[in-house]
Amino acid sequence: MARRCVFCGNAGLTREHVIPRWLTDVLPEQARFRGQDQMAVLLHPDHAVDGPHHREMPETFNSSTVKTVCGSCNNGFMNDIETVTRPYLSTMIRGRLAMPLSVEAVTAVATWAVKTSLMAQLTGSEPASIDRVYQDFYATRRPTDACLVWAAAIDDEDWALRAECRLMLYVLDGPPANGDDPPNLLTVAIGLGGLLLYTIIDPVLGPSTWNPTAVFRGALVPLWPDPRPVTWPPSRVLRPAEAWGVCEYMPMLLG
Template sequence: MARTCVFCGGTPLTKEHVLPRWLRTALDPAMERARYIRFASSSIHVHEAPLMNEQVRVVCAPCNNGWMNDLEESVRHFLPALIRGTAAQLDHVRQVRLATWSLKTMLMYQHTHGREAQSLIPAMDYAAFFADRRPSRFMLGRVAFMNYPSDDSVPLADTLCQGYGSAEGAAWISTLKIGCLVTQIVRVADFDEQWKIQPFESFPSLRHVWPAADPIDWPLPLAIPHEHMSDLALPDTLDVRLMSR
């Protein structure tokens, strides 16, 4: 467990709700207790606990009650619609806010598990996020649509993270699914200033949100089957290309 704030190094630490309690209005209370966290397709951890109650003690009060709270409030007016699969539009501003909120939530979810899981995302990525308050230039963000779970056989929330260490440095993919909303952050190894990441191709069920792209009408026209979650979130290799600026 962290002894100082994972973002700024401050103390004392306070408890942070991994998901904001106001999200309860977007969730079906009959299925609120089911959550999976997976680090490989063969390693599934089932948590039978209310989603809104999960907390971590890894951030200080100024971070928790300051910029992190501001970030939660910035998505409050449109995030429930994305989770329920009702009509919404993601313009440039909302795409940035969604990608930023998703990254913050993924970083907090890493601390619901042991040191091995936490080490997949290096401390420098927490520090960079604290400094910039948004994903870095070494990251891509995507959003996908899945149908809302019809029963407890499909988890209401699903989080997956996989590391891809290389000689160039740490790289990882983190994927978060809540209801109909799937967000993914891809972090590639550091590269020089003259390069940038080539965006992924857009599909009817998968669109680019970081860096922000064209406006997105929600829900997307095609849903990704939940059975394909591991294929999306846990690819064998990190297939990302660089292009000149």
């Protein structure tokens, strides 16, 4: 049976760039991709079952594509998200100017982060089982109740062009998880120039589980849920070592 669009369920799949090509003109010049790592950890509430599993992505970051969305979604609402977010994202990536971000701007950036995270995790060998999140995102064109997004300013060459996905399987009830079950929790950290976006997609435990704002106080700015006006950049720049700590926040908290 033919594969269907992860958002609307239609046929006619097209290639979608995980990182849009227009960002090439905004990002710092770089000779090659600086690294992307996929990690899946299978967890039971009481103990680790299996993992971690690592997979280094072979293609350059800007050329990474997935064939999981139809032409209507690709050229329709997904393109609309890029158009709305582009001016805000461009300024944040360049990191040169202080600027206010309205609720509209914060919502746009958070929506872009979720859309890009949903695409990025599909490049892995074991994507998360979060079909309902894709469907709800398509229906509302906004992050779902399962999504949380933060932003940070960063000045580090290793994070000028990077995506780090962490996928986990967490079982609340029933028998322990096993290696045949797909992950159901996802975090994605995306570094673009002077900007780091951190997204948690959690349809299992709920948003109240997570509070990296307190852990990385002054550096991580919450964008979603409850979007509010903010002044960019934040009062403190995220240190490079902290960026890796952000990546491991969920595995460390649940592990």
